[in-house]
Amino acid sequence: MNAIRFTCQPGCINCCNMQGYVYLTENDLKRAAKFLGMTARAFEAKYVYRTRHQMRFRKPRDKQCPFLEKHGCSIHPAKPTQCRTFPFWPEIIERRVTWNRAAGYCPGIGKGPLIQIGTALEIAEEQRRAYPELYT
Template identity: 60%
Template structure:
């Protein structure tokens, strides 16, 4: 069984600045709202776009709305952010992991983990966002 390594690098915000949506769970919404001293309803009105199946942050000009010289919500960041780069679409294909290495300086650093363990971590994404991973 193969291994991979990852350790988030101090000061790196590459994954926070890429184009794309940042999806959140209902639990993320409540946790982040409380952390920011807001009601869930006020937080949702200001920061969240709700579709039929998903919640996501409203799109800022670039990257995450909570990125300001680092993550303003780091202790309560969404599942999607907390699990990166252990997303199913990245860890389940060797070519995807290699491609991600080009933008993530933490890939290839840190302790080695079994690929099977990384795939298990990625299952949390599937549980958190079932409509995305059918």
């Protein structure tokens, strides 16, 4: 692959409904808290589960993310790195077979402007740097 096409599709929340957790960096936490007009401490107490090695959103019983609403993300302008970099995650972008598999649930793959593979891999590296505990 030298170049790929991708653009988010209006109204699509397929990536938001994938199984798993939404992991956070310290900057993600601060950005989301500021967007909601909360202190980082209050935001963390209400929405974040923290261990020694990682942070993630607390998962409500009925959805994958506390900010997932019927029509999309309620903190979209301040969404976490994990959400912002999808589908350019290392485990998706680094192999053609996984990229093609992702196209089965992500209608934005194959649409939009051409993105050079080098640019996509830089985004994947951003994801890897943001969450090193997931990629060791």
